[in-house]
Amino acid sequence: MDKQILENHINGLKKVRDACRSQLDTGAMKELDGAISTLEQLRDRPQGAVDAETLKLRALQAIAAFVSIATNLRDWL
Template identity: 50%
Template sequence: MDKQTCENHITVLKKVRGACDSQLDVGVKAELDAVIEALERFEPHHGADRAMKLVERALRIIAVIVKIMTNIGGWM
């Protein structure tokens, strides 16, 4: 993951946090903040494995937020 991609992920996650803050519980907020912090510390030389773990973690937290915001669980 290059530096620009990482910065884009950080920007999007911060916007999501700002837009959804009042609907998120403490655990989700903490995980979201932890993912943002990890992305802010990430350097391209850390390697592809670490980058993929961060991307996976970010996608998991986004999935949780989407489920909360849309109540998609109730449709299934």
């Protein structure tokens, strides 16, 4: 993944985290912080292709969980 793209994703996740901090529980905050940390590690130390794909999948899963919580989709279902 391109370093600039990673940097943009990291900055976006940090802005969302800061904006929605009061709405998230501890588990969601830990998962979001973990995703940010993982992306920062990937940016700083390029991994092998398999490791990079695993890290990207984990980050996407964290983002999906965050979006689900932030939008309260489960309350509507």
